[in-house]
Amino acid sequence: MDTLSAMQAFRRVVDSGGFSAAAQLTGQSHTVLSRQVKNLERQFGTQLLHRTTRRLQLTEAGGLFYRHCAHILEQMDSMALQLSEHHEQPSGTLRLNVGTAFGELELGRWLAGFVELYPHLNIELTCTDQLVDLLAEGVDLCLRVTDYLPDSSLVARRLSLSEVILVAAPAYLKRQVSALTPETLSQHPLLVYSRLTQPNLLQLTGPDAQQLEINMPARLSANSPMALRAAAIAGLGIASFDRFIVHDALADGRLTHVLPQWTQRPRSLYALYPQSRYVTPKVRVFLDYAQQYYAVPRWVS
Template sequence: MMDQLLAMRVFCAIVEAQGFSAAAERLDSTHSSVSRQLKRLEAELGVQLLNRTTRRFALTAAGQRYYDACVDILARVEAATQAMAHEHQRVAGTLRVSVPLAIGTLELADWLPAFQQRYPDLHLDLSCSDEMVDLVADGFDVALRISQPLGDSSLVAKVLVESDIVLVASPAYLARHGLPVAPQALETHALIAFSGSQTATEWVIETAQGDTVRIPLEGRLSTDAITAAYSASLSGVGIAAFTWNTVRPALARGHLVHVLPSCTLGKRLYYALYPHTRHVAPKVRAFVDYMGEHYRAA
């Protein structure tokens, strides 16, 4: 079957270049190929488009009408192609994102305003939950997760940042109970356990000397909501563990104090997860790149 659009382009090139050789050069083709395309087109249409001699050619009446129609059709095709290319690059529409509570609530003010300012045509549909979701089945474009290193997955898993897990408490709590100077001293303090964590029963603390100290979480409060643990620590209930990214603003404002700064409870990775696809949607790429920039800057 003849490629109708290609034949139209060849015919227009012949007319506009005023010759087969010039048309072939314009199309990066050969004289014989251009001539063959025209013959096939005339046979397909059942009309003669050009009166040609060895030295020159001229459009027939049918050829003139067909040329005018081709110019209009090809212009429309080009305009549609350009419009689709522009739409493909434009960051717009609705982006459904699943994020953990820490990112969707505690860290929200640090990243959302600037993101919306950069992409004013994008509507963000944000679902905040620490539960793992099925991106495809639940209709999400991308998910952010804070976890230990992920294994093999059917999803693209891009690491945005690595963050230390740190201990914090409010100034009011430390004024009443004192500042712990060693991990073992935590056993006499009120500890806030986040039961949604993989370390819900104990904290495994590594000292600056490389020693490991295990602290059982037998405090007065255990919660499965990171937001509740955060509020409790701000209100002076006890000492809690969070990723550095989550508590960085509160530490900078003096609302929380870094407890045992020479120790660490390990690290967590911030991931962006999205389905494998040949062409990543501009809105997904924009969001993932922006969050990577945000965390690198922080």
């Protein structure tokens, strides 16, 4: 038996939560993976997994074996990468996951420059606003603009601050009888991003550090920042956006920054990737390139 291959199969089964999911990720059949795990159990004389029709669970011995298995495989990967890194350019496929608005409006500004630097590296890009399990989905690196990171085993590297601003179309503002002020905001319709915990609530800080919490009626609620952006440009109401989402529309006059003296809590652009003793060359060069790009403030008024 190839013990190393069996250990890799065992780790993939545990990380992905089952034989079927591991089979889809590896291209191996459910039967082959099951046989490899059974061979390990036979070799070490102990049961590693509890198998039921609904779930798969590590035994106590299986948990101990998994920890040693993960350590050994990471050491093997580290050795192979360190031996090859000095004479090989990053190559293969970099699986990248980003939010939809970031992928459509921001990533294209600098991704081409990165690709030109590393011609042997292919990019497999997925755009989604849903949180993904990087290990289960086989994702190398995720970029997210957020003000909240859930507890996880992932490494989070902050790349940039993202200012959050209120905007409206000039046509919408012209239709208003009275001037827009923090006190009258609650009378205006808000274009709501429905994935937020409190989508109708605005928390503003004034120039004198005054704090305001304003509940606004929702004219349109959507789970897509791009749909809300189009609605704001069409003049349907006031919206709260990360500046990078509306930076071009502000520059060409399609949107106006309203109440610029009142600020909202900024978010951050994070690069998230699985924790490992040794970062792969393809992930390392991408992180370094993105860090250098965002060392210069990009989303400024």
